[in-house]
Amino acid sequence: MDSTAIKRKSRLARVLKRDASLWLFCIPGIILTFIFSYVPMYGILLAFKRFNARAGIWGSEWQGLYYFKRFFDSPYFESTIWNTLVLSLYGLLVSFPIPIILALLLNSFQHKRYRKVIQTITYAPNFISVVVMCGMIILFLSPTIGVINSVLEFFGIDAVNFMAKKEYWRHIYVWSGVWQSAGWSSVIFFAALAGISPELHEAARCDGATKFQLIRYIDFPSILPTATILLILNCGSILSIGFEKAYLLQNNLNLTVSEIISTYVYKVGLINNDISYSTAIGLFNTVVNLVLLLAVNKAADKLSGNSLW
Structure with a gap:
């Protein structure tokens, strides 16, 4: 040696x-x-075998890519992929910048007492469980006893069954998620802003910088690396929308826009007991997410110099 x-x-x-x-x-x-x-991870073998509970994973009959082809030829393939992509991209475009804006605005707010009150109010919805949140949404939007429809009827507008109209479903899903998570998601940006040297702000004020200029030239560039990393991670899970909320807000009238990959996998795998087929769909979803993560990470590295590795 x-x-x-x-x-x-x-x-x-x-x-x-x-x-x-x-x-x-x-x-x-x-x-x-x-x-x-x-x-x-050895369970991904189920995607390539016809699962038999008696024979187990290793003893089940090998099927190759049969279940992947079955999913690609399925009439649900295009609709579930499209619904998942639209919902995920819509949520990303709306929910990603709002915590950044909230953190930047509150960080420049001079009244610390009121800033803490606002932070507490925006953090609170994060601690509401998904089940309770969906129950509140359904109750508030009810055409008979809902608060929203009561207000509409007060102004002479006919009640609307929001949950039965597919054109409203995506907006309800995304904006309720923004209300629930924006405050909590801004915590990491507050932490990044706390690391900025006060001397930079003092020097900029001496040069006559306004609050907007402080945000634009000092605060925002300081949190940009953190925002880039979070954006890469979010893009890496773009096809992995949470199952619970989508399933709880789903009904037969909005199914054409609310049926996403996770709810389809649940129905196929657990309700219809087609384990191998659901595993193949889940594996396909994971591979797509991995490819997107690698692509976005590479693009971010070239454009801004910030990346996961």
């Missing part, structure tokens, strides 16, 4: 010994991640 390899091993041993307590803290997380994230 040459001297270079010996030096590397001794350096590694010193580092491990120096940070032994930190490595011990990491061990439980590594073990749990391995058990719950890596061990179950």
